[in-house]
Amino acid sequence: ILNLVDNALLYNHTGGSVTLRVESTRKQAQLTVRDTGKGILPEHLPHIFERFYRGDPAHGRTERGSSGLGLSIVDWIVRAHGGSIAVESQVGRGSTFTVTFPLAPA
Template sequence: RLLRALTNLVDNAIRHTPEGGIVTLRLEPSPQGVVVRVEDTGPGIPESALPRLFERFYQVDSSRANRQRRGTGLGLAIAHEIVQAHGGTLKAANRPQGGAVFEVHLPLTPPQSSL
């Protein structure tokens, strides 16, 4: 399921990056586990949208994207839920040089299943 979460983040970055732009995937160790960063050179995310970005069916202002690039508003919410189920966090921010960055922080050992 983690692969699904990362695929959703990369697909989202590609969808919102203009032709000729760059999408970067980085994997870095951290003292608590691992950090996966998905960065793009797209238009970034309006500050007003950041608090709601991981809500199901939420979409950033539809006038900003053409219909071919619009999703269902579920990909980021699903990614967020999967990451949380593995004991991690998912954060979104704008890059100072433009574009967006999504950071997945995962612990070295996932939480024990209640099953």
């Protein structure tokens, strides 16, 4: 969660917003992190969960640098717990990351 929120804050516009939402049903729990930031270019979306992938340098971090590992680690942890992660993004409007975990039967 920390990496998703950190990215949402880092790639957001000044005065933009970050929204976290948690929902559950009997079968699954879902966490959504939504921002109103820069968004992700469509050609980068299929690759953002790959190790060391950093996307377009002109569109990314400046002062902090990036190893390109954050989202791949998030993906690995989510999958290790039987979950899935998805992203929707529009350039100039922001991104939404949705993490879904199955819930054990009661």
